[in-house]
Amino acid sequence: MTMTKQLVEVITQGIQEKKGKDIVVVDMQGIDGAICNYFVICSGNSPTQVAAIMDSVEDTARDKAGEKPVRVVGEQQAQWIAMDYIDVMVHIFLPDAREFYNIDRLWEDAGVVNIPDID
Numbered sequence: 001m002t003m004t005k006q007l008v009e010v011i012t013q014g015i016q017e018k019k020g021k022d023i024v025v026v027d028m029q030g031i032d033g034a035i036c037n038y039f040v041i042c043s044g045n046s047p048t049q050v051a052a053i054m055d056s057v058e059d060t061a062r063d064k065a066g067e068k069p070v071r072v073v074g075e076q077q078a079q080w081i082a083m084d085y086i087d088v089m090v091h092i093f094l095p096d097a098r099e100f101y102n103i104d105r106l107w108e109d110a111g112v113v114n115i116p117d118i119d
Helices: 003-017 047-065 095-101
Strands: 021-027 038-043 071-073 080-084 088-093 111-115
Touching: 003 021, 003 038, 003 047, 003 088, 038 095, 047 080, 047 088, 080 095, 088 095
Parallel strands: 038 088
Antiparallel strands: 021 038, 021 111, 071 080, 080 088
16 A cells, blocks of 8 residues: 555544544546645534544544645635645535535546545
């Protein structure tokens, strides 16, 4: 398993730890113009949960993969938080913002994996 795929798995664990929903992994390797290899997209039910998911992803990635984001944006409003891990971009949305921006569907040539919710 590559380091990047391991990071995607660790990030997914961090999301699931805080009950993030509708997790999607978009594999953009080999797609012209892609800004990274993977998008990991999920939703939280409130700004508080979105921020908690961000904290969990950051802690889990640091502790289990030795990685930290080079940049995090959107944490003030916590409606859409983007975390940049160079090869992996994490997007944590409130449901309305996710529906509005619809980034899940931007790269129709990409492989998409839906991760089951943990209840």
